[in-house]
Amino acid sequence: MSKSSPATQDGYLRIEHVTKRFMGVTAVENANISIARGEFFSLLGPSGCGKTTLLRMIAGFEFPTEGAIYMDGQDMSAVPANKRPSNMVFQSYAIFPHLNVHDNIAYGLRRLRLSRREVNRRVEEALAMIHLPGLGKRRADQLSGGQRQRIALARALVNRPKVLLLDEPLGALDKKLRESMQLELRELQRSVGITFVFVTHDQEEALSMSDRIAVMFKGKVLQVASPRALYEAPNCREVADFIGSINFFEATVRGQEGGDVILEAAGLGTVRANLPAEHGFISPGARVIAAIRPEKILLLADGNGQPGQSAVGVIGAHAYLGDRDHLQVALSGRKEPVAVAAQQIERALTARFDSGQKVTLGWDKAAMLVLPG
Amino acid sequence: MATSAISQSASQSAGTGARGGLRAWFLRSENARGYALMGPTLVIMFIALAAPLILLLLYSFWTQEGYTVNTTLTFDRYFDIFVNDTSENRLFWTLFQRSVSISGVVTLVTVLLAYPIAYYVAFHVKKYKFLWLILLTIPFWTSYLLRVFAWKIILGYQGVINSGLQSLGIIDAPLEFLLYNPTSIVITLAHAWAAFAILPIYVSLEKIDRTLLEAAADLGDGPWRRFWRITFPLSMPGVISAAVLIFVPTTGDYVTPELVGGTQGKMLANLIQIQFGKSNDWPLGAALALSGLAFVGLIVVFTVAAFRAAVSRVR
Numbered sequence: 001m002s003k004s005s006p007a008t009q010d011g012y013l014r015i016e017h018v019t020k021r022f023m024g025v026t027a028v029e030n031a032n033i034s035i036a037r038g039e040f041f042s043l044l045g046p047s048g049c050g051k052t053t054l055l056r057m058i059a060g061f062e063f064p065t066e067g068a069i070y071m072d073g074q075d076m077s078a079v080p081a082n083k084r085p086s087n088m089v090f091q092s093y094a095i096f097p098h099l100n101v102h103d104n105i106a107y108g109l110r111r112l113r114l115s116r117r118e119v120n121r122r123v124e125e126a127l128a129m130i131h132l133p134g135l136g137k138r139r140a141d142q143l144s145g146g147q148r149q150r151i152a153l154a155r156a157l158v159n160r161p162k163v164l165l166l167d168e169p170l171g172a173l174d175k176k177l178r179e180s181m182q183l184e185l186r187e188l189q190r191s192v193g194i195t196f197v198f199v200t201h202d203q204e205e206a207l208s209m210s211d212r213i214a215v216m217f218k219g220k221v222l223q224v225a226s227p228r229a230l231y232e233a234p235n236c237r238e239v240a241d242f243i244g245s246i247n248f249f250e251a252t253v254r255g256q257e258g259g260d261v262i263l264e265a266a267g268l269g270t271v272r273a274n275l276p277a278e279h280g281f282i283s284p285g286a287r288v289i290a291a292i293r294p295e296k297i298l299l300l301a302d303g304n305g306q307p308g309q310s311a312v313g314v315i316g317a318h319a320y321l322g323d324r325d326h327l328q329v330a331l332s333g334r335k336e337p338v339a340v341a342a343q344q345i346e347r348a349l350t351a352r353f354d355s356g357q358k359v360t361l362g363w364d365k366a367a368m369l370v371l372p373g
Numbered sequence: 374m375a376t377s378a379i380s381q382s383a384s385q386s387a388g389t390g391a392r393g394g395l396r397a398w399f400l401r402s403e404n405a406r407g408y409a410l411m412g413p414t415l416v417i418m419f420i421a422l423a424a425p426l427i428l429l430l431l432y433s434f435w436t437q438e439g440y441t442v443n444t445t446l447t448f449d450r451y452f453d454i455f456v457n458d459t460s461e462n463r464l465f466w467t468l469f470q471r472s473v474s475i476s477g478v479v480t481l482v483t484v485l486l487a488y489p490i491a492y493y494v495a496f497h498v499k500k501y502k503f504l505w506l507i508l509l510t511i512p513f514w515t516s517y518l519l520r521v522f523a524w525k526i527i528l529g530y531q532g533v534i535n536s537g538l539q540s541l542g543i544i545d546a547p548l549e550f551l552l553y554n555p556t557s558i559v560i561t562l563a564h565a566w567a568a569f570a571i572l573p574i575y576v577s578l579e580k581i582d583r584t585l586l587e588a589a590a591d592l593g594d595g596p597w598r599r600f601w602r603i604t605f606p607l608s609m610p611g612v613i614s615a616a617v618l619i620f621v622p623t624t625g626d627y628v629t630p631e632l633v634g635g636t637q638g639k640m641l642a643n644l645i646q647i648q649f650g651k652s653n654d655w656p657l658g659a660a661l662a663l664s665g666l667a668f669v670g671l672i673v674v675f676t677v678a679a680f681r682a683a684v685s686r687v688r
Contacts, residue, residue: 061587081590094588098606103688107602108592110688159592 011070012037012195013058013163018067020053027053029219030067035197035212040189042198042206045216046242051199052167054216058197059165060084072162086163087156091171093148095140101127101151102136108159126154129188146177153185157192164189166198170205182209203243207231215239235278237371240291247297247338249290250373253282261370262308265290267334272308273368287373294326294341296367299353300360310362313338315355327353329361432659442656450660464644465661469668472641475555475630476623479562480616486563487570487615492604494571495578506575510568517565521632524561528552528633553635561633562623570615577611578604606684613677624669641665 011034020028028050035041043051056062058069060081069076071085087108096104105123114122127133130150143151149169156164170178170185186209189196200206206213207227214224217238223230234240237248251265256275261282263271271290275282282288300310313329316337328337340361342353353359399405408415433450436443453461494505512520527533528551535547551557581604589599627642634640641661648658 059587059591061590080595081587082593082595086591088588088591090584090588092582092584094582094584096585096588096603098685099688106688107589111593111598155592 011035012039012072013041013197014070015054015058016068016070018054018057018064018069020050020057020062021065026219028057028064031216031221033214033221033224035195037195038193040186040196040198040209040211042200042210042213043216044200044203044206044213044242047201049216050219051201051216055088055165055167055197055199058163059086059088085161086165087159087161088165088167089149089152089156089169091167091169093152093169093172095143095148095151095155097140099140100136101132101138101140101143104140104151105136105155105158107155122158126158129157130154145172146181149173149181153188157188157194161194163195163197166196168199168201170200171202178205185209207243215242217242233277234291234369234371235276237289237291240369240371244293245339246291246293249292249334251288251290251370253284253286253288255284256282260365263288263290263370267331267338268311269333270308271368272365273370274366276370279370281372282370289371289373291369291371292363292367294339295324295343296363297338297340298362299340299342300362302358302360305360305362309365309368310360311338312358312360315353315357315359318353318355325353329359429659429663432656433663435656437654437656440653450656451664453657454660454664461657461661465641465664468639468641468644469665471555471639472624472665473669473672475558475638475640476562476620476626478555479559479566479623480620482559483563483566483570483619484574484612484615487567488574488608488612491571491574491578491611495575495581506572509571512564513568518628520565521561521629524557524564525552525633528557528560552633553638555634555638557633557635558629558638558640561629562619562626565629566619566623569618573614573618574608574611577608581607602687606687609681609684613680617673617677621669621673625665 013033013035015031015033015035018028018031019026031050031054033041043054045051053062057064058076060076060079060083063077076084096107099107102123105126106119109119109122123136124133127135130153132147132150132154135147135151149172152169166185170181173181182205198206198209207230210227212224212226213230215222215230215238223235223239225233230239230243234243240246241248249265249268249271251263251271254262254264254270256262257272259275260272261275261279263273265271268290273290305311311331313331316328316330318328319326323343325342327340327342329340330337338361399409432442434446434448436445436447436449453459454465455462490509494502494509498505515523525532529535530547530549530552532551534551535544538544539547585603585607586599589603594602624640625642626640627646630638630640630643631646634643642665645658645661645665648654648661652658
């Protein structure tokens with residue numbers, strides 16, 4: 001009954017060539033993701049990128065127009081939401097208003113015809129897990145946002161799903177609570193060992209919690225990688241731009257030298273950079289984008305710049321942020337100033353930065369990213 | 374009553390030298406604004422509801438003597454209805470029972486028929502919900518009396534159904550059980566009150582957060598379980614208000630049993646009407662009316678409480 005394609009057989013949750021169209025509008029286009037058992041996997045992207053639609057297809061609330069989803073080797077194409085081995089934590093939490101906390105959590109267990117004692121034991125266990133013991137009798141309308149969030153989590157986990165789906169579950173919480181819930185959620189995932197698929201538009205949240213992240217943009221999955229790889233080696237302009245901040249430079253490929261690529265970049269002149277892992281797009285004369293993150297740019301003593309890895313500019317705007325300084329440095333031959341984030345330690349070693357002061361910017365060639373134009 | 378309370382406290386605070394005068398006081402006081410808003414309605418309610426009720430209560434403690442009313446206070450009317458072995462006693466209980474069972478059936482039938490319609494409009498009509506609701510209320514654009522007459526024509530001995538079936542050769546003689554019995558009252562009232570069931574049920578269904586149904590599906594429930602565990606309990610307020618809205622006035626309905634009920638379909642209100650008309654015994658009529666009111670009230674309170682308790686056991 002279960003079809004499986006050999007290429008991605010190892011995936012516990014497999015999304016294969018999944019496309020979803022709503023009346024001519026493509027919400028998700030040819031998504032291919034394979035998620036391992038026990039992985040904390042995030043779908044990250046701006047609102048309207050299709051990440052929630054993809055999650056709803058995994059849950060069974062929507063069905064793919066093309067392609068298929070497999071859970072633990074089983075094709076889910078003809079399986080309705082109530083028969084899937086997944087549970088979901090909704091963005092609005094969807095706590096049943098007519099039931100108390102105990103009955104909310106026990107909702108999925110009732111169907112299993114367990115003894116009353118077994119249901120009570122599991123609910124108590126779940127309440128302890130979310131650090132809300134003894135809250136069972138509380139009415140749904142007497143709960144705070146944080147409590148609702150935890151109860152939604154307990155209500156899903158108490159069914160011991162193969163996959164837990166979370167639709168921006170921390171979005172409605174205030175910043176402090178959100179940060180502590182991030183840690184707690186990650187700890188919980190490690191201890192229960194259930195595969196989590198977490199949808200968020202908050203890149204910091206995704207980076208700090210996930211084993212791997214799929215970045216989505218306008219319905220397409222652009223890159224699937226670990227948080228570190230996404231930040232250090234984005235594969236396109238959209239991913240680089242969405243995660244962290246970054247300076248982009250229009251550039252032309254001049255040639256290759258050893259393992260390096262030589263570029264001519266507007267405002268920087270001739271630049272040397274490492275050859276990216278996937279470099280099919282690099283050929284002499286090709287238009288590409290050179291990119292570097294603000295914190296990877298160093299402020300050097302005058303004249304210490306290495307050729308191909310430095311530029312001279314004039315400090316424009318300057319913001320003091322305590323642990324770091326944010327500078328805007330104007331380069332000749334480029335309209336937009338370059339953003340530089342100078343850390344405290346670096347600042348102590350060099351002189352004060354003043355607007356109008358001339359500085360030399362330097363960087364490691366590994367920090368200069370080359371992206372398709 | 375309410376207006377005098379306002380002017381009284383207004384003059385008090387004016388007397389203590391409130392800053393900004395009456396206008397500022399009015400803006401500061403939540404209560405004053407509330408009463409001002411309700412004022413006109415309260416006055417009408419008092420004149421048209423409280424005053425007649427008090428008058429009715431007074432009458433029920435008086436005695437009819439020929440063409441005059443003896444205003445000595447007495448419980449005799451209530452004794453006649455509840456204690457003494459009188460024709461009033463037997464009539465009251467027979468007709469009260471019949472009224473309650475007829476309108477109980479009417480309520481049940483109407484709510485059961487209205488629920489699917491309300492459900493359909495709330496959950497499956499996407500675009501023209503408002504149009505649907507307007508269309509559902511079209512029967513109410515005709516007067517109540519005309520609708521009852523219409524049913525009389527449809528159900529009558531030579532009515533639409535009988536002549537239709539006869540001309541098709543399905544029956545030889547007209548069916549007599551269609552008109553002038555409790556069934557025809559149920560049919561007529563169920564149709565007459567349909568919109569009063571559909572609208573409140575629709576509103577409560579419409580308010581249900583659709584995510585809750587997705588959550589129930591996600592937790593393993595198929596469509597039926599989802600309905601009984603989420604949709605139905607959450608539509609309770611609508612079902613209860615529909616039931617009360619229909620049960621209370623139909624128990625006291627007088628036009629429909631008079632026109633389509635026949636002798637077997639006489640209800641409590643017909644007996645009361647006779648006291649205020651032919652029999653000319655207003656005190657007895659008043660006592661009958663208030664007794665009916667009290668018992669219907671009790672039935673409603675207990676039924677609603679029992680229904681609520683039953684539904685809250687659904688988990």
